[in-house]
Amino acid sequence: KIARAWLGAFPKDDAARLALLRVLLADGRSNEALGHMQALLEQDGGPQMVAQVFRALADLPDGAARLDLLQQLSRQFPKNPYVFYYLGLMAKEQGKVTLAVDAFDRAIALDGNWRELELMQAQVLASIGKLQEARKVMDKMTTRYPQDTNVLSAYVDMLAAHYQWQDALPLALRWQELQPHDSAVRQLVAQLYASAGNFPAASQAFRELLDARRIDLNSYLFFVANAAERAGQTDTAVSMLGKVSKDSTRYLQAQEQLALLAFRRGAYDSAQTRFAALRQDFPDDAQVLDTYLIEAAQLQQAKQWKRLETLLQEALARYPDQVDLLYVLAEYHAARGQIEDAAAQFAKILAIDPANIDALNAYGYLLLTQTDDAEKAAQLIEEAIKLYPDSPAIQDSYGWLLFRQGKTEEALSWLRRAYAAYRSNEISAHYIEVLYATGEKALAQEVYRYERQGQPDNTPLKEIGKKLKLNDDKKK
Structure with a gap:
């Protein structure tokens, strides 16, 4: 009543209409709220007003209804790039990646000089596997804005997330030149060298961070050990991890990593002995349970079923009915x-x-x-x-159910949402298979190529590559 009285007394006051809008949205009265949104944007369709309308939508409890209101506004204001931008933003937040891509495309067509919008478009494209398209957008941006660290940061993050560490390095080095005293950027460069398997460069970069007192000795040992492991220098990794002092915050991580290295060598007795020792050294229930779960995952991956059965009996005896x-x-x-x-x-x-x-x-x-x-x-x-509905694992299962039911296009929509949020386990393999089934074979091949690079031990990925002969395509 107060908001209506305020607007009645001052019908051209945007603050009064926004106040009424928020009340209506909080009360779930979407249809009436839409009319006030239209009135606000008809009076002022600029970026600040659209942003205020978007923020007001947070008062509406129903996420699907919020998105629907923005879609209606986009149809009523088809030449307003800001409406499409916020539609894309909300669609991205809700995992509706196809809608997000379309909305950002419309916004860019209306206003092609909007830096943040281009970034968002590239990130959404990358999230659904269209990394090559995303890179074209980012390459243009880094050419136009060579000293914009936000653009460089976003591009580095995108490439690293898709396991393109070598390609990310020149961009990270450029970023480091612009911010030479930023220890976080210097550490990022060192980590990229490590991920790319360049042990000498990684070791040198971490040494420089240690000498500059940006990291402590135990962190240096731990990071260099990980770099050695990535480069296949297992003996060096074991030696460095063994030097991490017991009173360090890195000690638990180092010991877990030593156990994992033993698992990878097939030294199961040694690996399990290390985990058992950790449970003695760190008796806190949360830490003990964590080591049981990590050890069990390794045994399961190695198909050491008898060892796994024995471990679970021990763990469940200690923590009965732990879910x-x-x-x-x-x-x-x-x-x-x-x-x-x-x-x-x-x-x-x-x-x-x-x-x-x-x-x-x-x-x-x-x-x-x-x-x-x-x-x-x-x-x-x-x-x-x-x-x-927002759980990637459940989206994946539901998409796979739809695919098994012959509803391929609907399945792809759900699997795309799952993949955009989480790409491990079977999610990547399911997405690739359904992309292939819907005729998007080139995209399926692209996604498979970099996911296999970053997840070489992912069994479902190996199986889908063999089933669809994606490795043969790569050789050709």
Whole structure:
């Protein structure tokens, strides 16, 4: 009533109309709110007013309704680039990446000299695997704005996120030239050398940080050890990690890394002995549970089933009904083909914690992929996506369900959302397969190429590459 009285007394006062707009949105009255949005933008369609309208939308509890209002505004103001920018921004936040790309494209067509908008467009393109298109946008930007550290930072982050470390290095070095005393940039350069497998350059860069007292000795040892490992110099890595002092905050990480290196060499006894020692040295329950889970993941990856079974028995004896351990036990049964036992463990987790989204999703995915109970699988996965539509793992399962049901285009939409948010495990492989099935074979090949570079041990990626002969395409 107060807001209406204010606007009634001052009908041309933007502050009064914005106040009423926020009240209406907080009350969920979208249709009436839309009329006031239109009135505000008809009076002033500039960037500040559009930004205020966008901020007001945060008062509307329903995210889908917020997005719908912006879509309606974009249709009513088709020549306003700011409306399309904020539509793209909200669509990106909600994982609607296709809508975000289209909105940013429209905004750039209306105003091609908007630096932040171009950055957003490139980031969204990269998030759905269109890295080459994104790089074209970023190359133009770094040419136009060679000293803009925000542009350089965004480009470096994009390339590093897609495992293009060697290509990111010249940009990071340019950034370092512009900010030579920024220790975070110098450390980024050192990490990029390490990721790219250039051990001499990484070692030198970390040494310079140590000499300048930007990192301590134990951090230096830990970082150089990781660089040595990336370069295949395992003996050097082991030697450096062994020198990290026990009173250092890096000690736990160093010991875990030594155990992981032992796993990779197949020295399972040595690796497990190290984890057992860590549980003695760090008896805090959270740390102990963490080491159990890391060790179990390594044993599962190595298919050391007897060792894993023994470890889980020990862990569950110490932490009965701990849901993370029960989840690993369910995965163990599933991997061994013991479907009924796996299903029983997932059901047990849900009895303990009915809101456990990981178990709900994994149970449905297990039934979908390893049983003939498609109806039950669909029921569980559809329940999960209704409850948690923003979870990448559930988006992936739901997309895969749709793909198995023959709804390929709808499946691609959900898998694209999942991939944009999280690219590990089976998500990348599912996205690649459905891209290929919908005819986007070149994009499937592009995504496969850099995901395999960054995730060489990802079994689902290896399998999809073999199934679709993507490695053969690469050789050609």
